[in-house]
Amino acid sequence: MNLILMGPPGAGKGTQSQLLSERFKIPQVSTGDILRTNVREKTRIGQKARAYMDRGALVPDDLVVEMVSERLGDADCSRGFILDGFPRNARQAEELERTLLRGGKAIDAVIGIEVERRELVRRLAGRRVCRKCAAAYNIIFNPPVNMDTCNKCGGELYQRDDDREETIEARLRVYEEETLPVTEYYRGKGLYGGINGIGIIDRITESIIEAIEERRGNIKVAD
Ligand code: AP5
Ligand code: MG
DSSP: OEEEEEOSTTSSHHHHHHHHHHHHTOOEEEHHHHHHHHHHTTOHHHHHHHHHHHTTOOOOHHHHHHHHHHHHTSGGGTTOEEEESOOOSHHHHHHHHHHHHHTTOOOOEEEEEEOOHHHHHHHHHTEEEETTTOOEEETTTBOOSSTTBOTTTOOBEEOOTTOSHHHHHHHHHHIIIIIHHHHHHHHHTTOEEEEEOOSOHHHHHHHHHHHHHHHTTOOOOOO
8 A cells, every 4th residue: 555644744644654554564654754864874865955954944856756766666665655744745746656657556545634733833842753763752742651762662752953933834834835735636636535633643543544445446547
């Protein structure tokens, strides 16, 4: 199953992708996580991406498209994948389609996690992320057992650099201007299902699975 999870910053894409990845035994491909690893390791991509990420802007398409195309070619993606944070604009959606077509693949469903702006800001301000496995916690809504340690792998928890108030605003703006129109593109193809992203995390996972089931079998092949 080839899945895209969409939604604004803080909607729960990472949280839900990890749960779906465990459930369906297919990898989560998070462009944000891959970019943060590149920044930490000071790779060529990381050095170019950092300034864009720090101000909440999109990293140039060429870098991200290349990164995703390579990742989707890995053996563990052959049975399916969950894209988290990609595509984020029209060009990336087109490039993804081209990459998948070349490999004889297609997207089965695009699920949008919908959450209102005020709640997003609250979630991002309280988020803590594991340095080792990228699991997301929230000091208010989803606290770890020990404040500085990941429940799953024991890794250290930290606050993302782009979870500052002014950067959050910039990220939300970019989402509305560039990414939201992509949901319409997928709606037009009969692949998009929006779900309410407010409530208990496990219930949201179930809504996503229901929405996936509704979309599968309703797939229009690319022209
Ligand atoms: P990215 O890492 O993708 O960030 P984002 O889209 O801004 O989304 P987030 O990771 O902030 O939120 P999320 O939806 O994953 O929520 P989470 O599950 O953590 O991108 C970062 C940057 O990288 C971009 O700004 C850009 O510069 C660059 N980039 C990435 N992809 C790119 C691309 N394709 N092209 C160009 N540039 C790209 O949850 C958030 C919080 O809420 C957590 O604290 C969590 O515990 C909590 N939470 C989750 N669910 C619930 C719930 N149901 N109730 C209460 N709290 C909840
Ligand atoms: Mg995320």
